[in-house]
Amino acid sequence: MEKDFKSMTTSLKEIQSLREQIEDHNYRYYILNDPIISDGEYDILFRALEKLEQNFPDLISSDSPTQRVGNIHLNSFGTLTHRTPMLSLANAMNREELEAFYNRIKKQWDDDSTFTFVGEPKLDGLGVEVIYENGHFIHGSTRGDGYTGEDISLNLRTIRAIPLVLRNHKLRPPKLLEVRGEVFISKLDFEKLNINREKNGDPPFANPRNAAAGSLRQLNPKVTANRPLSIFFYESGIIEGHSFDSHLKFLKALNEWGLPTNPYIEKCVGVNALIQYHEKMESIRNEIPYEIDGTVFKIDHYPIREILGTRSRSPRWAIAGKFQAQQATTIIHEIDVQVGRTGALTPVAKLEPVFVGGVTVTNATLHNQDEIDRKDIRVGDTVIIERAGDVIPKIVKVVTGKRKNNSSPFTIPKQCPVCKHEANRFGDDVVIRCTNVSCLAQLKGHIEHFVSKLALDIDGFGEKIVNQLVDKSIIKKIDDIFTLDIHTIANLDRMGEKSAKNLIESIADAKQTTFARFIYALGIRNVGEHISKVLEKHFLGDLSLFQHATQEELETIDEIGPIVAETVFQFWSDPENISMVNHCLELGISFEKIIVSNKQPLTGITFVFTGSFDQFTRTEAKGMVEQLGGKAAGSVSKKTNFVVAGPGAGSKRTKAESLNISIITEEEFLQMVESF
Numbered sequence: 001m002e003k004d005f006k007s008m009t010t011s012l013k014e015i016q017s018l019r020e021q022i023e024d025h026n027y028r029y030y031i032l033n034d035p036i037i038s039d040g041e042y043d044i045l046f047r048a049l050e051k052l053e054q055n056f057p058d059l060i061s062s063d064s065p066t067q068r069v070g071n072i073h074l075n076s077f078g079t080l081t082h083r084t085p086m087l088s089l090a091n092a093m094n095r096e097e098l099e100a101f102y103n104r105i106k107k108q109w110d111d112d113s114t115f116t117f118v119g120e121p122k123l124d125g126l127g128v129e130v131i132y133e134n135g136h137f138i139h140g141s142t143r144g145d146g147y148t149g150e151d152i153s154l155n156l157r158t159i160r161a162i163p164l165v166l167r168n169h170k171l172r173p174p175k176l177l178e179v180r181g182e183v184f185i186s187k188l189d190f191e192k193l194n195i196n197r198e199k200n201g202d203p204p205f206a207n208p209r210n211a212a213a214g215s216l217r218q219l220n221p222k223v224t225a226n227r228p229l230s231i232f233f234y235e236s237g238i239i240e241g242h243s244f245d246s247h248l249k250f251l252k253a254l255n256e257w258g259l260p261t262n263p264y265i266e267k268c269v270g271v272n273a274l275i276q277y278h279e280k281m282e283s284i285r286n287e288i289p290y291e292i293d294g295t296v297f298k299i300d301h302y303p304i305r306e307i308l309g310t311r312s313r314s315p316r317w318a319i320a321g322k323f324q325a326q327q328a329t330t331i332i333h334e335i336d337v338q339v340g341r342t343g344a345l346t347p348v349a350k351l352e353p354v355f356v357g358g359v360t361v362t363n364a365t366l367h368n369q370d371e372i373d374r375k376d377i378r379v380g381d382t383v384i385i386e387r388a389g390d391v392i393p394k395i396v397k398v399v400t401g402k403r404k405n406n407s408s409p410f411t412i413p414k415q416c417p418v419c420k421h422e423a424n425r426f427g428d429d430v431v432i433r434c435t436n437v438s439c440l441a442q443l444k445g446h447i448e449h450f451v452s453k454l455a456l457d458i459d460g461f462g463e464k465i466v467n468q469l470v471d472k473s474i475i476k477k478i479d480d481i482f483t484l485d486i487h488t489i490a491n492l493d494r495m496g497e498k499s500a501k502n503l504i505e506s507i508a509d510a511k512q513t514t515f516a517r518f519i520y521a522l523g524i525r526n527v528g529e530h531i532s533k534v535l536e537k538h539f540l541g542d543l544s545l546f547q548h549a550t551q552e553e554l555e556t557i558d559e560i561g562p563i564v565a566e567t568v569f570q571f572w573s574d575p576e577n578i579s580m581v582n583h584c585l586e587l588g589i590s591f592e593k594i595i596v597s598n599k600q601p602l603t604g605i606t607f608v609f610t611g612s613f614d615q616f617t618r619t620e621a622k623g624m625v626e627q628l629g630g631k632a633a634g635s636v637s638k639k640t641n642f643v644v645a646g647p648g649a650g651s652k653r654t655k656a657e658s659l660n661i662s663i664i665t666e667e668e669f670l671q672m673v674e675s676f
């Protein structure tokens, strides 16, 4: 077929304009910190570009914003050599060492007004180097041993704060730019990430640094793309085609090119300015939205840097000022054992309250028996605890000198503290678990998970209701949810006739669901939202096929490994589970038909439905959206792309208007869906 060159040219212009707009919004967001459009509007621009590029694949270029996430799954990382080594910095552990550093440099000059420093917070993230040629992202690597790092280009490309093309407005990008920075995850994003991981049965990350490191070292860039990574740039490697005489000027140029730098960077003149900057950063470290563990001071003037030179492992013109570790000494009064949704018994130390890192700490997790044994932690011990930013405090060590004579090692009882059923360790799992499927501690967690947004999404089924239903023995097994009646619910605390009726309706609505949601709702260990969808695709929504699949068959499915296969198989080997699932089906749980479709044109697009509709129920609408790869959410936020509003739409519509989110009618929605 001959190409339609005329429309291709028009589209090319449109594509270029969209790319520029998107890059401009990135610049406003990451550099100016002053976005002028909502995330939803940004997504619409992005989708428009994607659609055009789909129609004209010849016009796709590798540095289009749509091409951040590649389809390549690596088996291992290659290595890249840093042309100038990424040296580490010497540390100043306290004020005296910082002064000594300053005085060493001062000795070489008569007049200390001739040199100034640039102070910056030291991010607790992962150092990387990114290389641009003629303004285009070429590749990027980890710091590694300072001389060679791993080639993580594909993963770095997925980070939106890293431009694929440098801005070329006031200042032309140089022929070659090697630029170093720190990749990090903000404290808030870290918490959200861990909540999601725990929901999906994945182990939580210990701290934001580990989360960032783990995310950057994924062999599948799609996984990295879903992690909330960001970056600040702070140092150069080799630059060709441009020269700077000062670090501050270099940082300013980075911003000009669209590369974000830390907003707390300041010029410091004189030794007192260094000390003050350090003390200021230390005092506000808990208010800063990402983890910092110190400050860095560098000579601003590059010619002076050259004169000072470099030792074998670190430059003489820079130093890292370390913060005091956020540690405190306290006493363990008790060790409690808590039971989680998966039946895991977690030991928690109850501490004498102590103020550390900006908050009062009363608990510290002891993780598991191995951890307790390794550190020999006992009730009554005096311990040193440490807290890094918002991370759950941990016990660094026991002050054994203060141990009481009559203390004895602590062993987690082999009995569930809630149901008194036997608890055990399985295989090489370090965790002890309660094996009782009807354990109350687990039942509450199971129900909360079962009704949660990504599972059956039963509106109004909150924690307080779950607690009452379980405590009053109204619900003894999951499937009891579907035999609840208005009268029973209306008699609960804080429930009336009307809210009871609403809840019963929500429960009835939720019965028509999808295979993937139901499987996810079952809370099988290691089977999160994504794996549920993988299983749905494979078994085409046939529960019986899924139930009778052998471990070997499960393992042949793409993305299903031996661990998932084993836990799934174990789940179906338990007659209690089979009877629970069968009972749910008898009580009306049904799945929408799975239509095999490779088309996922709505990937990344979120809809909210509000008001009443003639041609579909909310569940049906949700199904349509999900079938096409999109998401249907319950409430309007900045992440919403479209609000589908029928008659009677109220506050959600108002909120959408205030956020400038597109509001469409039932008809427009159907037209959109049918157009794919």
Ligand SMILES: [Zn+2]
Pocket (backbone or CB within 6 Å): 339, 416, 417, 418, 419, 420, 421, 434, 435, 436, 439, 440, 441
């Ligand atoms: Zn139990």
